[in-house]
Amino acid sequence: MITSLALRIIAYLLLCSLGLFILTGCWDRTEVNDLAIVTAAGFDLTEDNKIKLSVQLFAPANSVGGGGSLGAEPSIGLNQSLVESAVGIDSADASAKLQELLSRKLFWGQADVFIISDKLAKSSIKDPLDFLTRHPHPRERANLYISDGPTEGILKWKPNIERNSAEVLREMALIQTGFNITLLETIVSLSDVAGTAIIPTIRMKPSGNKPSPFISGSATFKNLKMNHHYPVKHTRGMIWVRREVKESTLTTMMDGTIGEISINIFRIHSHLKPDVQGGKWRMHLYINAIGNLVENTTKLNSANPKVLKQMEKQFSNSLTSRIDSSIKPVQKANTDVIGFGEQFSRHCPKEWKKNIAQWNEIFPKVETVYHIDVKIQRIGLVGENRSISDKIETDE
Numbered sequence: 001m002i003t004s005l006a007l008r009i010i011a012y013l014l015l016c017s018l019g020l021f022i023l024t025g026c027w028d029r030t031e032v033n034d035l036a037i038v039t040a041a042g043f044d045l046t047e048d049n050k051i052k053l054s055v056q057l058f059a060p061a062n063s064v065g066g067g068g069s070l071g072a073e074p075s076i077g078l079n080q081s082l083v084e085s086a087v088g089i090d091s092a093d094a095s096a097k098l099q100e101l102l103s104r105k106l107f108w109g110q111a112d113v114f115i116i117s118d119k120l121a122k123s124s125i126k127d128p129l130d131f132l133t134r135h136p137h138p139r140e141r142a143n144l145y146i147s148d149g150p151t152e153g154i155l156k157w158k159p160n161i162e163r164n165s166a167e168v169l170r171e172m173a174l175i176q177t178g179f180n181i182t183l184l185e186t187i188v189s190l191s192d193v194a195g196t197a198i199i200p201t202i203r204m205k206p207s208g209n210k211p212s213p214f215i216s217g218s219a220t221f222k223n224l225k226m227n228h229h230y231p232v233k234h235t236r237g238m239i240w241v242r243r244e245v246k247e248s249t250l251t252t253m254m255d256g257t258i259g260e261i262s263i264n265i266f267r268i269h270s271h272l273k274p275d276v277q278g279g280k281w282r283m284h285l286y287i288n289a290i291g292n293l294v295e296n297t298t299k300l301n302s303a304n305p306k307v308l309k310q311m312e313k314q315f316s317n318s319l320t321s322r323i324d325s326s327i328k329p330v331q332k333a334n335t336d337v338i339g340f341g342e343q344f345s346r347h348c349p350k351e352w353k354k355n356i357a358q359w360n361e362i363f364p365k366v367e368t369v370y371h372i373d374v375k376i377q378r379i380g381l382v383g384e385n386r387s388i389s390d391k392i393e394t395d396e
Helices: 004-022 091-100 118-123 126-134 152-156 165-174 183-190 232-241 305-333 340-347 349-365 388-395
Strands: 035-045 051-058 081-088 105-107 113-117 143-147 196-207 210-222 225-230 248-253 260-277 280-296 367-378
Touching: 035 118, 035 152, 035 165, 051 091, 051 152, 081 091, 081 152, 091 105, 091 126, 113 118, 113 126, 113 165, 118 143, 118 210, 118 225, 126 183, 143 165, 143 183, 152 165, 152 196, 165 210, 183 196, 210 232, 225 232, 225 305, 232 305, 248 280, 248 305, 260 305, 260 340, 260 367, 280 305, 280 340, 305 349, 305 367, 340 349
Parallel strands: 035 105, 035 113, 113 143, 143 196, 280 367
Antiparallel strands: 035 051, 051 081, 196 210, 210 225, 248 260, 260 280
């Protein structure tokens, strides 16, 4: 007979044995030292219509050396990155060929920036977007850019402050140097009613002893192909229409006087209101902006309420002109990246359903009605509660 004590011992041993199956350890672990961490990637089109994939890889300080590959001689410094490239039939094939060149497994989970060359963008962005959205690792929140020329030079650029060019481009997007467009936003835009998208463009510009990338404007896409490039001036106007401006500085001239006035806008309320009447399609743009006067090089006395009203009117007219000069080229190119179609489909569903097939003919003719009001909250103080320009006006 098995005693109760023996039964308890057997049960205890069985329970301990069961724990061995649960605590199997990290048998399938992947060490960081086994990964080639991608921080940015560039997609180019070669002369024979193949895809050139260039990746910017992060490496610890003791793994970056003059040889340009992981595991080289130690190097001390802030720039802890290197760039490797490979060519394939498509992006997936190029990625596989790139993996053959590395001693570590490519890891895309930390990639913050994806750059597509303008040559590939004019052909089609279907290949890189399809690869990035099907791959399980790339971040949907990573920023997208179109480069004016090959992408490899931008990836190889060594900044003075940040660790690599990917961090510089990411910070540029956050501070609204241009559009802040992610991979997810692009996919959603291309799947929307208009089937269009807009992506910021970058270019290498001489700066000091070496060139550096800067936001050169934006590129619009229709049917997955780049169809137009807009300079910085027009791009900023489109940012206002898309209601993505959080802060801005406006500078304008006043009639009848020499000099300029500038305000820093810190509070913005804006919305779009479409209407269709008598076959006429209109889009009403409402913007209420509040800012502080940060510079006045004219002889106008900003402390005078009448002069202040004139300044506010001038800023309102200037902003209206800036936005209008951005909308007209977009309508001429017939690429609805400013969201007019989405607004009509949401607020005028009956008219939209009847005319959705003719939207390409309607969009260029949509009339934009502006309701823009800019207010100056503070004029700034110098010395005896007067600005420098106010003092000059008083002294004269």
